[in-house]
Every structure is written in C-alpha cells, then in structure tokens.
Amino acid sequence: MCRDIPEDQCREQPQNFVLQCLAQVFSKIGDALADTKIVLPWLLGAVGAPVFLVGFLVPIRDSLALLPQILVGGVIRRFAVRKGFWVAGSIVEGACITLMAVTAAAGFSGVVAGWTIIGLLVVFSVARGVASIAAKDTLGKTVSKGRRGRVSGYAATLSGLVAGGIGLYLVVTPEAARPDWMLYAMIAAAGGSWFIAAAVFALTKEFPGATDGGRGIHDIARDQFKLxxxxxxxxxxxxxxxxxxxxxxxxxxxVSLAQRTSGQTLDNLGWLIVASGLASAVSASVWGKLSDRSSRLTMALAATVAGALGLAVLATMVFVPELSRHIGFYAVILFVLAIAHAGVRIGRKTHIVDLAPGDQKAEYVALSNTIIGVLLLLLGALVAALLAISFEAVIAVLSTFALLGAATAFFMEDVQT
Structure with missing residues (x-):
C-alpha cells in the first residue's frame, strides 16, 4: 500500500525498502565502530592528543553535520534524482574515518595526530550533513508513510548486534589477544562500512521528482524563514x-565519568560498546514500529526515560557512591541512555518526514537541522561551562532538559493520522 508516493515509485518500494535498510545497516555499523561519544575519545587518548580535544568531538560531528543543511536542502531540490548526494557523502565519510585510522597506525602522535583527527572529523561532518538531507528526501520519495520508521529501526537493530559482538570480543578476550592496534583496525573497518553503504544505496531505484530550479542563497533563506x-x-x-x-x-x-574511575583500557571500551550496541539491537525495531504509529509519543516516552535515568544516576552517586567506581555501573547507564536516545532519534526523524508535505520534505529537514545545529553549539558551550563546576551539575541540567522535551513532544501534533 502506497499512501503518499507515485504509483511508478510504489512498484519499486519492496526492493527500495530492502536496499535502504541494508545501506543504513552499514552506515550505522560505521557510526558504532567510530562513535564520537565512545570510540574516538579512546583514539585521541591512544595517540596522546591533548585532552581538551575530546570536548570538540560531539559538537563538531553534530553541529557541522546540521548547520549547512539550510543551503544544501535547496541545492538538492535542483536535482530530480537525489540519491547521488547520499552516495557521494557516504564515500567521503568512509575516507575520513579510514584516514583517522591510518594517521594513528602510521605512528603520528600528540598535537599533530590530534588536530589531524579533528580536521578529518570536520570534513566527515559536512559530508554527513549532505548525506542526511539526501537520505530523508530519498526515503520520502521511495518508501510510503507508515513504513519509514522501520527502515531506521531495522537498520539500528542489525548494526547494534554487530557492534555489540565486537565489543564483546574486547571484553572476553585476554589482553594478549587484543593489542592496541585493534582500535585502529576497528576504526578502519568503520570506514569500510561507509564504502559498502554507498555501493548498496546506489542501487536504489529513484524516479525523478519535482524541482524548484536554480535558487539563490537569499531566496532559499527567505523561503526557509517564511516556512x-x-x-x-x-x-x-x-x-x-x-x-x-x-x-x-x-x-x-x-563516558568521562567512566574513564576517570575505571581507566581507558580496551576491555572497558568493550563494555561500553556492548552496552550501546545491545541497546540499539533490543530497542530500535520497537521504536521504529512505535514511531510509525505515533512519532510524538515515541519522542515523549524516550525522553522521559533519559531524564529519569539522569535523576537516578544523581541519586546513586549521592547515596551509593561505591557503585560509581565500577565499569558495570556505567555500562548499564549507557545501555539505558542508548535505548532512550534511539527512541528520540527515530521518533523525531519519522515525525519531520511525515510532517512535511510532498516534495517539501528536504526543506523541512534542512531548516530543522540547521536551527538545531546552532543551538547544539550553544548548549555544548553550556555543558562545557557546567563541567568546570561538576559532573553532577551537568547531569542535573541535561536531565531537566530531557523531561521538558518529553512534555513538549507529548503536546505536538499527531502527524501519523
């Protein structure tokens, strides 16, 4: 059944659904094996980079992937077939991550290695922004409403199993069987995953869609502001x-709390990867199906879990402080947080695609991501300032924000009916 895509595109929907699921699987495997929240901080530590560079990882990855999209969305609409933007972006992403591994394996260290990795992350993030806007627009053209959430959900489940298996290997194997170069090999494998994703996505059968013609930057900005x-x-x-x-x-x-108490060995890294990977595997498909029914309730429920988790962590640190010295404690925290964050991501991705009418999906996504990119930098600066006070202050503020987000999402329009 095709609710909002053309009849000719509808005939190709089963094949396109499978291809986009597979492409997303390999893309998400790359995300998991080169995670800026877990893996890349370990890489910077392994090459002896200045510690302060760790603070740049998440803001750069997320904000630079989002900020250019108000322009990219308008440019992409000049092209009747848009899957090529995702393919090209994925190739650049894979190249950047592979070069990070090469930089470390080649023996570069200290400031040079650290800034090289940060520079590659900048390029990676911009390419990711292009791929993100193209992916959502292509998905909106080739897979009908009511099935889109499952593409992300199934992909996150399969990639989570793969990442969890690799993390489990780091946990259970003796130290001699997990030399330091395994970290570089894992990151190189992440780069290869993006190359495979590009090849698979290129097979998607996308028919030409509507275009706006060539619009200037001022026209794009004016239309986005009006929207x-x-x-x-x-x-x-x-x-x-x-x-x-x-x-x-x-x-x-x-993760910073875990590193302070348990060290930066590969087995500890493995525990955190396992926790995050298993969370995606057990929750993503459920979130995907739920978001197809009600994306706003998916966002609200997931955010409530994240906010409640933070309050529980604060209570534990105050009343049972000995627990905060064990890596297992942080593995459980990341497991629950990853479940919640997966629900937030899948819910809001499904919501924005289903909210946008017809061929305006690219503009809706681009405008949303650009605004959030700016706010991400501001909130990142707030978190950095609070970290100078205490970890407890950061957790308290972020938990409060999550609960406010849950309340706001609950009262949003239901776009699935």
Missing part, C-alpha cells in the same frame, strides 16, 4: 527537539 514563521507544528517540533539535544550530550559526560 518557520508560518508553520506552528514545525515550531513545536523544533522546541521539543531543542530540549532533546540533551540525550546526545549526556553520553560523553557518562
């Missing part, structure tokens, strides 16, 4: 998504 001012439902979504940034920023805070 924001006139669309009340979009405004509510952006308010909710702003609060829900907290679920992404909380991860590195918990």
């Amino acid at each position: 924001l001012i006139e669309n009340r439902a979009l405004q509510k979504f952006l308010i909710a998504r702003t609060f829900l940034i907290s679920t992404a920023l909380a991860g590195p805070v918990y």
Whole structure:
C-alpha cells in the first residue's frame, strides 16, 4: 500500500525498502565502530592528543553535520534524482574515518595526530550533513508513510548486534589477544562500512521528482524563514527537539565519568560498546514500529526515560557512591541512555518526514537541522561551562532538559493520522 508516493515509485518500494535498510545497516555499523561519544575519545587518548580535544568531538560531528543543511536542502531540490548526494557523502565519510585510522597506525602522535583527527572529523561532518538531507528526501520519495520508521529501526537493530559482538570480543578476550592496534583496525573497518553503504544505496531505484530550479542563497533563506514563521507544528517540533539535544550530550559526560574511575583500557571500551550496541539491537525495531504509529509519543516516552535515568544516576552517586567506581555501573547507564536516545532519534526523524508535505520534505529537514545545529553549539558551550563546576551539575541540567522535551513532544501534533 502506497499512501503518499507515485504509483511508478510504489512498484519499486519492496526492493527500495530492502536496499535502504541494508545501506543504513552499514552506515550505522560505521557510526558504532567510530562513535564520537565512545570510540574516538579512546583514539585521541591512544595517540596522546591533548585532552581538551575530546570536548570538540560531539559538537563538531553534530553541529557541522546540521548547520549547512539550510543551503544544501535547496541545492538538492535542483536535482530530480537525489540519491547521488547520499552516495557521494557516504564515500567521503568512509575516507575520513579510514584516514583517522591510518594517521594513528602510521605512528603520528600528540598535537599533530590530534588536530589531524579533528580536521578529518570536520570534513566527515559536512559530508554527513549532505548525506542526511539526501537520505530523508530519498526515503520520502521511495518508501510510503507508515513504513519509514522501520527502515531506521531495522537498520539500528542489525548494526547494534554487530557492534555489540565486537565489543564483546574486547571484553572476553585476554589482553594478549587484543593489542592496541585493534582500535585502529576497528576504526578502519568503520570506514569500510561507509564504502559498502554507498555501493548498496546506489542501487536504489529513484524516479525523478519535482524541482524548484536554480535558487539563490537569499531566496532559499527567505523561503526557509517564511516556512518557520508560518508553520506552528514545525515550531513545536523544533522546541521539543531543542530540549532533546540533551540525550546526545549526556553520553560523553557518562563516558568521562567512566574513564576517570575505571581507566581507558580496551576491555572497558568493550563494555561500553556492548552496552550501546545491545541497546540499539533490543530497542530500535520497537521504536521504529512505535514511531510509525505515533512519532510524538515515541519522542515523549524516550525522553522521559533519559531524564529519569539522569535523576537516578544523581541519586546513586549521592547515596551509593561505591557503585560509581565500577565499569558495570556505567555500562548499564549507557545501555539505558542508548535505548532512550534511539527512541528520540527515530521518533523525531519519522515525525519531520511525515510532517512535511510532498516534495517539501528536504526543506523541512534542512531548516530543522540547521536551527538545531546552532543551538547544539550553544548548549555544548553550556555543558562545557557546567563541567568546570561538576559532573553532577551537568547531569542535573541535561536531565531537566530531557523531561521538558518529553512534555513538549507529548503536546505536538499527531502527524501519523
């Protein structure tokens, strides 16, 4: 059944659904094996980079992937077939991550290695922004409403199993069987995953869609601003998504706490990867199906879990402080947080695609991501300032934001009916 895509595109939907699931699987495997919240901090530590560079990882990855999208969305609409943007972006992503591994394996260290990795992350993030906007627009053209959430859900489940298996290997094998170069090999494998994803996505059968013709930057900005001012439902979504940034920023805070108490050995890294991977495997498909029924309730429920988790962590640190010295404690925290964050991500991705009418999906996504990119930098600066006070202050603020996001999402428009 095709609810909002053309009949000729509908005939190709089964094949396109499978291809986009597979492409997303390999893309998400790359995300998991080179996670900026868990893995890349370990890489910077392994090459002896300045510690302060760790603080740049998440803001660079997320904000630079989002900020250019108000322009990219308009440019992509000049092309009737848009899957090529995703393919090209994925190739650049894979190249950047592979070069990070090469930099470390070649023996570069200290400031040079650290800034090289940061520079590659900048390029990676911009390419990711292009791929993100193209992916959502292509998905909206080739897979009908009611099935889109499952693409992300199934992909996250399969990739989570793969990442969890690799993390489990790091946990159970003796130290002699997990030399330091395994970290570099794992990151190189992440780069290879993006190359495979590009090859698979290129097979998607996408028919030409509507175009706006060539528009200048000022025209694009004017139209996007008008869209924001006139669309009340979009405004509510952006308010909710702003609060829900907290679920992404909380991860590195918990990882930093874990590193301070348990060290940066590969078995500890493995525990955190296992926790995050298993969380995706057990929750993503459920979130995907739930978001197809009600994306706003999916966002609200997931954000409530993230906010309640933070309050529980604070209570544990105060009343049972000995637990905060064990890596297992942080593995459980990341497991629950990853479940919650997966629900937030899948819910808000499904919501924005289903909220946008017809061929305007690219503009809705681009406007949303650009605004959130700016706010991400501001909230990142707030988190950095609070970290100078205490970890407890950061956790308290981020938990409050998550609960406010849950309340806002609950009262958004139901776009699945």
